[in-house]
Amino acid sequence: MDSPAFIYGLYRSELEAWLKERGEPGFRAKQIWEWLYRNPVADWEQMRNLPKGLRGALEDAFVLMPLTEVEVSSSNTGTRKILSRLRDGELIEEVLIPAEERRTVCVSSQVGCMFGCVFCASGQNGVKRNLVAGEIVGEFLAAQRVYGQRVTNVVFMGIGEPFDNYDEVLRAIRILNDPDGIGLGARRITISTCGVIPGIERLAKEGLQVELSVSLHAPSDPVRDALMPVNATWAIDELLACCERYTRETKRIITFEYTMIRDVNDTERDCRELVARLSRFPCRVNLIPLSEIDEYEGKTSHRETVEHFVGELEKTGINTTVRWSKGIDVNAACGQLRSRHETV
């Protein structure tokens, strides 16, 4: 099935071209853009300053709302999770993470995921389809509806592998970026990849100031092979060489994500190897104590182990943060809410 034409998937220049073809005056694009991004409405009817004929034509050509919220769950840490239904009935989720001045939304890029990292709930049933840009922008707007305020940061760390859906993810980023629309700065957008080298190489050439995170999760091939099937395609040496090139070419610092799993990737040897590998070029590390899921028997690392990793990495000058899991009580680990809904 072809996906419908979501108006939220258009660049402003594309809407302008469509209007021009219909002989509409130039200022209509500005009016429509305001109804989409400044003062979003749920219905074409509500775009009051547009002539009826134009509203009808828009309705015939485009779909306005790409998704609807099914459930919003909150945790006592302030994290909230939105489960949304897409037009074809598929479910996706996003997580709202408020922190001080920031209101971050963690968005999905696909329905499911084909990469099958063993500790991740999103990839247990493979990938069903890619999201299109209009749906991703729709996630952002749903987050603003639920926050009731402007969202300040977007991270592609929900369900899916953004670089397995490169074109639509980049289109969504450019739409979020548009100063006439949402106007979210590229530096406030983070793409997280499990290590899809062709995607990293393409991104290096885009000239965008987006942040890049790479899910490393292991310092050596045997450990990474056991956790991430993607390592069979792009192994650590090749991946890190690519990251080093990216850093050199773009002058942008990559953050390596490292999910910490007790006795699996948190041994003293893992720590030494990680420090040795990452001290060769400037980078940051984000340690994520495993959020335990039913589908995987691994346990989260002890706090002292996490702190030991922080100490050793920092000693080498690698800026390290820890994402102490927020919102475990709302099943905030990737894919958990969606999988719960699918099994009921």
Ligand code: SAH
């Ligand atoms: N596919 C992308 C983005 C989605 S996952 C990627 O792999 O980077 C976002 C981050 O959450 C990744 O670093 C992922 O490995 C991590 N993650 C997934 N499941 C987790 C779990 N159960 N506990 C802790 N981190 C998890």
